[in-house]
Amino acid sequence: MENSKNIFNEKPKSSLAKALDIISTMVSKPSGFIGLTILVFHISLALTSPWFAPYDYKAINPSLMLNAPSSEFWFGTDSLGRDVFTRTILGGRTALTITFFGSIIALLWGGLLGIFCGLVGGRIDDIVMRIVDAFLSIPWILAMLLIVSLLGTTTEVLIPALGFFYGKGIVRVARAATHDVIAKDFIVSAKARGHSNLSIIWNEILPNVRDAILVEGAMRWSWMLLGFSSLSFLGFGVSPPTPDWGLMISNARGLMSFAWWAVIAPIVGLSSLIIGINLTADAFAKALGIDRSTKAPV
Amino acid sequence: MKTNIQEIKDLSIGFKSQKGKQISILRNITTNIRKGETVGIVGESGSGKSTLALAMMGYIKHGLFTTGGECLFKSQNLLSLNNKELEDIRGRKIAMIPQNAGQALTPNLKIGYQIEEALRLHTDYSKTEREQKISELLNQVRLPSPKIMALRYPHELSGGQQQRVAVAMALAGNPELLLLDEPTTGLDVTTQAHVLELLKDIAKDTGTSMVYVSHDLGAIAQVCDRVIVMYAGEIVLEGPVRKILKEPIHPYTYGLLNSIPKLSLAGLPDSMPGSQPQPGNIENGCSFYDRCNFSNEKCKTQVPELEYLSEMDTSVRCFNHSEFISKTSEQKTKNHSQKEITIDEILDLKDVSISYAKQGIIDQFLNKVTDTNPTVKDINININKGETIALVGESGSGKSTILKSIAGLLKTKDGHIKFNKEKLLSSDLKKRNSDDLRSIQLIFQNPDESLNPNHTVEQILSQPLKLYFGLTGSKLKSSIAELLEKVRLGAFYMSRYPRQLSGGEKQRIAVARAFAARPDIILCDEVTSALDVSVQAAVLDLLQKLKEELGTTYVFVSHDLAVVKAISDRVAVLYQGRLCEIGPSKDVYQFPSHPYTEVLIGAVLEPDPDIKPKLVAEDIVEEKPPEIGCSFQGRCPRIIGDKCKNETPPWQFGDNGNAIRCHIDIEKLKIQQS
Numbered sequence: 001m002e003n004s005k006n007i008f009n010e011k012p013k014s015s016l017a018k019a020l021d022i023i024s025t026m027v028s029k030p031s032g033f034i035g036l037t038i039l040v041f042h043i044s045l046a047l048t049s050p051w052f053a054p055y056d057y058k059a060i061n062p063s064l065m066l067n068a069p070s071s072e073f074w075f076g077t078d079s080l081g082r083d084v085f086t087r088t089i090l091g092g093r094t095a096l097t098i099t100f101f102g103s104i105i106a107l108l109w110g111g112l113l114g115i116f117c118g119l120v121g122g123r124i125d126d127i128v129m130r131i132v133d134a135f136l137s138i139p140w141i142l143a144m145l146l147i148v149s150l151l152g153t154t155t156e157v158l159i160p161a162l163g164f165f166y167g168k169g170i171v172r173v174a175r176a177a178t179h180d181v182i183a184k185d186f187i188v189s190a191k192a193r194g195h196s197n198l199s200i201i202w203n204e205i206l207p208n209v210r211d212a213i214l215v216e217g218a219m220r221w222s223w224m225l226l227g228f229s230s231l232s233f234l235g236f237g238v239s240p241p242t243p244d245w246g247l248m249i250s251n252a253r254g255l256m257s258f259a260w261w262a263v264i265a266p267i268v269g270l271s272s273l274i275i276g277i278n279l280t281a282d283a284f285a286k287a288l289g290i291d292r293s294t295k296a297p298v
Numbered sequence: 299m300k301t302n303i304q305e306i307k308d309l310s311i312g313f314k315s316q317k318g319k320q321i322s323i324l325r326n327i328t329t330n331i332r333k334g335e336t337v338g339i340v341g342e343s344g345s346g347k348s349t350l351a352l353a354m355m356g357y358i359k360h361g362l363f364t365t366g367g368e369c370l371f372k373s374q375n376l377l378s379l380n381n382k383e384l385e386d387i388r389g390r391k392i393a394m395i396p397q398n399a400g401q402a403l404t405p406n407l408k409i410g411y412q413i414e415e416a417l418r419l420h421t422d423y424s425k426t427e428r429e430q431k432i433s434e435l436l437n438q439v440r441l442p443s444p445k446i447m448a449l450r451y452p453h454e455l456s457g458g459q460q461q462r463v464a465v466a467m468a469l470a471g472n473p474e475l476l477l478l479d480e481p482t483t484g485l486d487v488t489t490q491a492h493v494l495e496l497l498k499d500i501a502k503d504t505g506t507s508m509v510y511v512s513h514d515l516g517a518i519a520q521v522c523d524r525v526i527v528m529y530a531g532e533i534v535l536e537g538p539v540r541k542i543l544k545e546p547i548h549p550y551t552y553g554l555l556n557s558i559p560k561l562s563l564a565g566l567p568d569s570m571p572g573s574q575p576q577p578g579n580i581e582n583g584c585s586f587y588d589r590c591n592f593s594n595e596k597c598k599t600q601v602p603e604l605e606y607l608s609e610m611d612t613s614v615r616c617f618n619h620s621e622f623i624s625k626t627s628e629q630k631t632k633n634h635s636q637k638e639i640t641i642d643e644i645l646d647l648k649d650v651s652i653s654y655a656k657q658g659i660i661d662q663f664l665n666k667v668t669d670t671n672p673t674v675k676d677i678n679i680n681i682n683k684g685e686t687i688a689l690v691g692e693s694g695s696g697k698s699t700i701l702k703s704i705a706g707l708l709k710t711k712d713g714h715i716k717f718n719k720e721k722l723l724s725s726d727l728k729k730r731n732s733d734d735l736r737s738i739q740l741i742f743q744n745p746d747e748s749l750n751p752n753h754t755v756e757q758i759l760s761q762p763l764k765l766y767f768g769l770t771g772s773k774l775k776s777s778i779a780e781l782l783e784k785v786r787l788g789a790f791y792m793s794r795y796p797r798q799l800s801g802g803e804k805q806r807i808a809v810a811r812a813f814a815a816r817p818d819i820i821l822c823d824e825v826t827s828a829l830d831v832s833v834q835a836a837v838l839d840l841l842q843k844l845k846e847e848l849g850t851t852y853v854f855v856s857h858d859l860a861v862v863k864a865i866s867d868r869v870a871v872l873y874q875g876r877l878c879e880i881g882p883s884k885d886v887y888q889f890p891s892h893p894y895t896e897v898l899i900g901a902v903l904e905p906d907p908d909i910k911p912k913l914v915a916e917d918i919v920e921e922k923p924p925e926i927g928c929s930f931q932g933r934c935p936r937i938i939g940d941k942c943k944n945e946t947p948p949w950q951f952g953d954n955g956n957a958i959r960c961h962i963d964i965e966k967l968k969i970q971q972s
Contacts, residue, residue, distance in 0.1 A: 195761070
């Protein structure tokens with residue numbers, strides 16, 4: 001409102017300029033800055049770590065079992081004498097990749113189905129939502145274990161399975177966001193003009209619910225990471241000797257009382273990534289104006 | 299001279315923009331509220347009237363702060379008190395009545411409890427005294443059987459009754475100053491007139507000072523002694539109500555008054571060009587300079603001071619007020635030549651009924667309709683090519699429902715809608731073909747909701763053009779530019795988003811979108827209700843011009859009878875989903891034959907303190923229409939007995955082409971009313 005004069009002369013921005021705007025708003029607050037820094041750090045680490053990992057992650061050396069952190073082995077060594085630092089910086093790669101693609105799948109099917117249900121309403125909406133509810137009531141870990149033990153733990157199984165289980169929640173969010181705009185007159189107007197459902201979803205609804213769904217997707221990503229690490233922890237995620245935080249925690253937890261370093265390093269890796277994603281998602285939501293509590297008055 | 303109860307001295311309120319610039323919302327307000335006086339604060343949205351009213355009770359919205367001046371209540375500066383001290387004043391000495399009582403009352407507490415709470419906080423009565431006082435208060439606001447009323451929940455009351463409860467709660471602390479923020483805006487015309495009557499009596503009985511904030515000059519004219527006119531955060535005119543409304547000596551007030559459609563005048567009112575400047579966007583000089591027809595060089599560079607004219611007891615902020623007085627004359631209206639209506643039927647509603655009742659699963663299976671008392675029943679209206687027909691009635695009269703079923707958005711239960719004499723319009727939108735859909739377009743009440751906030755004007759207008767005519771590329775662009783031209787906006791609006799437009803501009807885009815389909819019929823649903831008066835006149839003018847140019851037929855729904863009178867050729871009056879009267883608007887307004895039309899038109903408030911509304915019927919609200927008999931039997935002031943209750947009244951035809959549905963002979967009605 002304050003710079004109304006400038007608003008009137010504002011040129012429509014390109015999507016790149018809009019994205020840059022959003023990012024600069026995000027980093028203007030400390031929490032957003034910290035979150036985005038952590039996230040960028042983790043992603044660049046995952047992309048580049050194979051080139052600078054000091055040791056071979058699968059080299060077993062019985063003479064170096066459970067060495068405490070030293071100048072040679074920064075984070076110490078684990079029960080098989082492997083370098084914990086090497087395994088920690090490599091340990092996020094699989095988890096990040098699988099959950100990133102898993103989140104995209106969750107977003108796509110959850111978002112579109114939610115919008116569709118919100119738009120058509122009535123019987124179809126009732127039936128679909130009851131099915132979603134039924135799936136929500138199944139403990140996800142049981143269902144995941146069933147799928148994994150039937151179909152194996154390959155990436156081709158894990159990505160769609162995680163994408164499906166974490167998309168259910170997005171259906172609800174997308175449907176609720178659609179309900180917010182569905183009663184607005186611009187939708188009624190499009191209906192009265194005789195546009196098809198697809199055209200209404202694409203042109204009228206999607207631009208208005210996109211932000212809410214994206215934020216929800218970012219939150220789901222961090223939950224999916226936790227979920228995936230839990231699977232690894234239980235031995236159903238990645239298979240040894242591939243380094244993975246969940247698996248590392250699981251292997252070293254019995255030795256925690258005297259070899260704490262082997263557990264702490266992967267825990268810090270996992271929790272900092274999740275905190276980073278959460279903070280980024282929050283800042284993203286605020287930058288998009290979804291969080292209304294901080295909006296200026298007038 | 300009476301003593302001042304509140305003195306506002308040089309008050310300025312503003313906020314800091316993100317760039318650190320200080321922007322004022324109120325600028326140097328100086329005024330007094332005297333004991334026992336009712337003062338009206340008027341202005342369009344964004345003029346700062348609500349901010350001023352809130353400041354009067356020491357409340358400043360979060361994010362705003364005082365940049366100068368003080369607000370003295372009995373020589374205590376409210377704006378420097380802490381919360382504890384303010385608590386002693388609010389409710390006890392200054393009370394507020396909010397705009398929407400339905401939202402201001404706690405939904406899960408009984409009325410009596412809520413009033414008792416106010417009494418407990420603001421008075422020293424004992425428990426038994428409080429109980430007695432509750433009845434007294436409910437009596438005072440004229441609610442029937444207070445004992446029973448106190449045991450009800452807010453949702454069990456009608457809008458008017460809720461507003462009365464809010465008044466009772468405000469009176470509980472026996473305040474010396476009562477602030478009312480648009481207290482009747484959401485109410486029906488008849489209810490509004492009754493509530494205003496009540497407020498006036500309370501002011502007289504208790505001697506409480508009242509500050510009445512409203513955009514509605516009609517309401518102000520009825521209750522106020524003195525009026526403050528605000529524009530862009532400043533007082534531009536202040537004085538006795540008669541002087542302000544009858545001889546406005548400020549060009550803005552003059553323009554504002556002229557842009558209000560009135561029952562006493564024929565044709566469309568004059569519109570005011572431009573719009574109010576945004577806060578922080580005010581240049582040097584007079585804030586009204588851009589829109590003023592009487593300005594000169596001095597107005598551009600110098601800010602006029604508020605000048606007190608003792609002979610008129612009026613303060614005015616204008617350099618040229620003395621010359622201006624001589625220039626003003628009788629109100630001009632653009633006479634839209636009310637054409638003789640030629641019978642050339644374009645839309646025919648026959649025996650239409652619409653029901654919102656949901657069928658049970660067995661009835662659905664048997665395809666049986668069970669609702670014997672549908673929301674809308676027996677609607678027979680013929681609409682001729684090129685005419686403007688208005689549907690009027692209070693909320694719940696089914697006027698929007700009928701509009702929706704014409705558009706195909708609501709299924710009809712019985713009857714049919716015929717288009718262009720022979721074509722039957724399906725009541726299911728999906729079964730209508732593209733050409734039928736194109737011929738009927740809708741314009742909605744609130745352009746904020748009817749325009750997609752994430753689309754540019756170009757995208758908005760291209761929707762119908764692409765859908766119906768398959769236009770693309772440069773052809774699409776030139777058509778959009780042409781449309782913008784038609785609604786008096788430039789082609790440079792194409793790249794803007796709705797949030798970058800003013801209310802009037804947004805509604806023009808909505809109008810342009812409807813006309814993009816080159817429709818035969820446009821359904822207008824309360825199209826001016828969300829707009830400010832000065833903008834409303836311009837939009838009505840635009841609609842009228844487009845109609846003359848393109849020969850479109852309008853079906854116009856509005857609760858504002860003066861607007862309807864200004865724009866319509868024919869008017870249909872609805873009560874509880876049943877037709878009461880239909881006829882040429884000229885005659886319906888001049889000789890309202892049906893008792894309901896009489897009640898409705900009598901309750902209209904004119905911006906003239908000398909024209910009082912005629913309150914002929916009670917303002918009770920009925921939940922649903924009666925199963926048998928006349929729909930208006932519950933409130934009719936001329937009811938003649940059992941006949942009205944048991945028989946559906948027949949149609950009677952008057953001399954002037956109007957038809958009414960009433961058991962009383964039309965000639966007899968005329969005699970009774972005169």
